[in-house]
């Protein structure tokens with residue numbers, strides 16, 4: 227693999243050269259030389275870790291602006307699921323490519339996904355050069371025939387797919403209201419057997435809690451604990467409607483949680499208990515959720531919204547400070563997915579962004595992280611690098627016009643579908 231040398235770039239408070247070899251940061255110091263390397267001019271730029279979007283549904287870019295302003299249950303059951311029913315492998319592929327393009331343009335190089343036709347997202351990620359954790363979807367609505375189908379599909383997938391340089395495969399049971407108890411137990415055992423992460427929606431709405439209490443006499447996290455589902459390999463997305471007891475359970479089992487502030491606000495799902503989670507040292511990642519409940523994949527917007535919401539929902543301006551919000555989108559994501567990423571340091575994965583320090587949103591520079599969290603738009607991101615490869619430079623991503631064209635044609639053809 228070739229090497230990359232970024233010259234004279236700002237890293238925290240010093241100007242350095244950054245040498246990348248074989249997809250990792252090899253050396254960081256002033257005055258580095260590497261005769262064969264591709265050289266990037268880092269003057270007037272700062273190097274920072276790229277973002278980790280810990281929960282999304284990438285190909286939902288196709289549903290951007292479709293069915294806005296509804297609650298989760300109405301949105302999913304009456305609009306989203308009927309629409310998704312007609313999506314093909316190719317639809318998901320082009321939707322996921324648009325998502326990858328959007329992520330590269332907004333500085334994200336890793337996302338955790340749960341969506342139909344997962345191999346289509348896999349193909350898009352391979353081509354676009356970023357990283358992902360792709361979930362093998364599981365959703366049976368309590369139907370044993372469907373459960374059987376998903377189990378054999380999952381077994382087959384993991385027999386045929388093993389390690390991948392930029393992709394982690396995980397399990398994606400959708401939620402406790404769409405996956406039967408038997409199937410959740412099966413997923414949990416399969417994950418243990420194959421050492422896999424599990425990505426699941428948990429306690430997103432009040433309705434989910436009420437239904438669970440009615441059906442099982444337990445709240446969602448209590449129910450998951452009762453079936454032996456909780457563990458350090460579980461990534462519980464949303465995690466809004468939790469009691470102190472349930473948060474203690476999450477902490478005890480080392481469950482990781484993902485905060486989705488924009489989606490939670492748009493669907494009016496509820497308020498994520500950030501302080502209560504943090505107090506328990508629960509690892510908190512940040513995610514955009516899909517493009518129909520957000521409606522973009524811009525992690526800078528997610529970071530700012532998370533930080534502001536933490537304050538406005540508690541009436542306490544010290545809650546969710548800029549540095550913590552930044553860490554949720556970088557280093558905490560690395561911890562959730564077991565990636566050596568989220569910081570710029572020798573030996574870490576060479577996933578990073580270069581921001582334009584002369585951008586009007588980044589001056590004056592009393593505090594760069596504060597500017598990035600509270601002031602910046604993604605327009606200040608000049609360069610995105612993943613695995614040591616430059617995916618965007620000067621805000622241009624090779625092939626972006628073609629992706630836009632494909633989506634426009636898809637939209638045109640949609641009108642002619644039966």
Ligand SMILES: CSC[C@H]1O[C@@H](n2cnc3c(O)ncnc32)[C@H](O)[C@@H]1O
Nearest residue numbers: 283306340341342363365400427516
């Ligand atoms: C089985 S593929 C994933 C499935 O999840 C749906 N989805 C998107 N956003 C949410 C959300 O916030 N809560 C629950 N489910 C969501 C998506 O449309 C797919 O059907």
Ligand SMILES: [Zn+2]
Nearest residue numbers: 282427515516
């Ligand atoms: Zn989701």
